[in-house]
Amino acid sequence: MRIGLRIHTWPESILRKKCKEVKIVDERIEQLFEQMVLLMRANKGIGLAANQVGLDLRLVVIETQTGILKLVNPRIVKTEGRIDFIEGCLSFPGIELKIKRARRVRVSALNEKGVALDYQAEGMLAVVFQHEVDHINGIPFIDRVSFWTRLKIRPLLKKIEKETRYGMCEQK
Numbered sequence: 001m002r003i004g005l006r007i008h009t010w011p012e013s014i015l016r017k018k019c020k021e022v023k024i025v026d027e028r029i030e031q032l033f034e035q036m037v038l039l040m041r042a043n044k045g046i047g048l049a050a051n052q053v054g055l056d057l058r059l060v061v062i063e064t065q066t067g068i069l070k071l072v073n074p075r076i077v078k079t080e081g082r083i084d085f086i087e088g089c090l091s092f093p094g095i096e097l098k099i100k101r102a103r104r105v106r107v108s109a110l111n112e113k114g115v116a117l118d119y120q121a122e123g124m125l126a127v128v129f130q131h132e133v134d135h136i137n138g139i140p141f142i143d144r145v146s147f148w149t150r151l152k153i154r155p156l157l158k159k160i161e162k163e164t165r166y167g168m169c170e171q172k
């Protein structure tokens, strides 16, 4: 199937964009979700934010054990506890970083039908929620590590920057 969207990789500027609220959840949004899910699965991701595929919209898809969550305007409304978790990101291929996150979160969002729902998550799923909501706020995970870690991964970032510039970053 031909799809029009692609994964945007570091340092494409949309990854730093605070995305716009979605005003109306219509068929177009459902179609965008479908394309995001295809891209997420093709690239073996477990979460994807709309700006990672070039869209300035507050949309997130997350793969869970019980199915896919399609979230419109998700907000983290409560956090509890701490957890260190090793995260990857489709916009930073080859980089894994240990990040400090909340262990439990409560998230408010609309689903793909425009219905308001609350989600509670713990552990890995809580981490994915936080990683994806960071994305639509324009905060890539490299912003969540120490200055020293950032220095250490500089060569890897440079490599991704170069591949992004020449359109060589692996795309499915």
Ligand code: NI
Residues within 6 Å of the ligand: 088, 089, 090, 091, 131, 135
């Ligand atoms: Ni990511």
